[in-house]
Amino acid sequence: MKKTFVLDTSVLLEDPNALYQFQDNEIIIPIVVLEELDGKKRLENQLGRNARQVSRELDKLRERGDLQTGVTLEGGGCIKVEINHKHLTAVKEYFPQVTNDNRILAVAFNLMEERKNQEDAEKVILVSKDILVRVKAHALGIIAQDYMAGRMVPKREYYQGYITLEVPSSLINDIYSHGKINLPEEYFELYDFYPHEFIILKDQEGGSQSAVTYYEYDTMALRLMPFPTQDVWGIHPRNLQQKMAIELLLNEDIPLVTLTGKAGTGKTLLALAAGLYKTEDLNVYKKLLVAKPIVPMGKDIGYLPGDKDQKLKPWIQPIYDNLEYIFGDYKGGAGDILVGLRKIAIEPLTFIRGRSIPQQFIIIDEAQNLTKHEIKTIISRVGEGSKVVLIGDPEQIDNPYLDSCNNGLTYVVEKLKEYPEAGHVTFTKGERSRLAQLAADVL
Incomplete structure (x- = not known):
């Protein structure tokens, strides 16, 4: 039996192709969703790009027919922009505040009420990535679902x-x-x-x-x-998963390695040690490139003074911490280390689009904060003879639009596990300290 799906803005901002993921069912887009997309389209990030892509897709559909009455999709379904049912009378009894979420709820609620006495009426389902929207919908008696097509x-x-x-x-x-x-x-x-x-x-x-x-x-x-019997730049693997990771990191026939696990399991430290060994000692790669997404934990600290390196320092301090650990008793700071080792470059991911990166050992830290599109952009930049290592903890995500199942790192691990170009290890045992392991397990 066909169904009617009312899409929330959060669904389209995560996956612009959601318009075509509901097979032969009816898709309703409340007019307020278009207003919210319009407010996001100028953002210079993934949300902005997705908002612009949805706008282009809707414009293509508009050329094929009237979106108000419904446009038939290739899969047999129908998509409609709903400009009626925008009155909030029924919903106001429970949620008196006029918000965009409540306007979307009103569309689903009024459609449901309109059809409840009809025989063989299509079931109305609200689809949203927003947990509280789904909870509120349930309180109104509306069937609500998470958007699962983007999950692995x-x-x-x-x-x-x-x-x-x-x-x-x-x-x-x-x-x-x-x-x-x-x-x-x-x-x-x-x-x-x-x-x-x-x-x-x-x-x-x-x-x-x-x-x-x-x-x-x-x-x-x-x-x-x-397993390796000697240290890699002074770092000796302490447990079985670390030994497995070293094997993948040092294997030049595997151009993509993904390392996931809780904080303190040694992912970044091992990747840096392997990268230094391959670039400085063996000269297999011309440069060790380390990058990470600029996503704050908690409230953003705002604009930072100085040049690019000075602005980046707070974000990449964890990389410096690991380098200082590798260099042990070296008296200088991490900045001095980078000056002495000219093959190391630490850069933001902001400007990676359009680049080609050959013959480099590339480490992408905190990759769980990247979307599927961003991960694809990064990997597609990798040139001949390069190796890319993606590191992250899918349980520690600071990007408000991602979770442990739909982030770019999980996506890569699951999509590429069947290909010989990729290798993966999940870390489970913390090695930073007993306290760090306790926090990762219990808190």
Whole structure:
């Protein structure tokens, strides 16, 4: 049975293609949504770009028919801009304040009331990314849903980059004897294995034997993991996930590595150490480029004085902190370190559009604050011979329009896990301090 979906502004600001995601159902866009889009279109960020794209899409649809009466979409559905039902009489009884959210609620409520006595009437559903709008809709008896098309997978199904298999002890003995084994076919029927995934083998009979292996996607075999025995620029991996990450970071055949995990798990530190090793010691890459999105936690501190480097310093201080840790007893500050190592560049992401970045080791910190479009823009800038490392914690997002399931970092991890160009590790154990680990787990 067909349905009528009333779209909130937040849906279109997240995904301009939402206009075409409701198959053969009717889509209602309240006129107040167009007013809100008009107020966002001048913003010089992703919200502004999305508002402008929605405007262009609606203009194309307008050329095909009258949006007031409805324009048929290619999928069989219909889209309509609703200029009626804007009276707030019924809604004012519960929400007396005249706000844009309440005007959108009024459209959905009045449509629902108008059709409730009709036979085979289309069900009215309000779609919004705003939790409180959905709660208010529920209070009015309106069916309300989150917009899920932009989400990848539920949190519990995140790709970790490694799995644990219980196998006969004979298989573990074989891999230590030969360094490589072919898994029996039965395991491929039970599990999906991805390129560069780590497979932890444990004795199914409860013995203490175990082995950490690496899945070779081209031969469909498991190779015993030869973990690094020496430090990388003075940094030694402290746990299994850090060892896995070092393997991916140092592998020049993997141009994209994603590292996710809670604060204090060592993601940025390991990436910087690997980048310094590859650029300064081995000269594999011409430059180590470190960047992060300029998204504040809490209230923005406003305009900052000085040139570009001075303005950026508060945002990139965590990078400096990690560099100072790597350099240990070096008496100078991080700025002196950068002067001495001319192959390191720390830049904002603001001006990356239009660039081509070949032969560089690129680290993007706090990537969970980037949208899918921004992540695509960054990766598409990567030139021949470069490696890009995306780092972040999907549970610590400062961008008000993103969450743990629809941010750009989660999107990349899930979309590229099947491709040999990408590798991923999820960190779980904090190494900053016991207090930091406690805060990450409990608070």
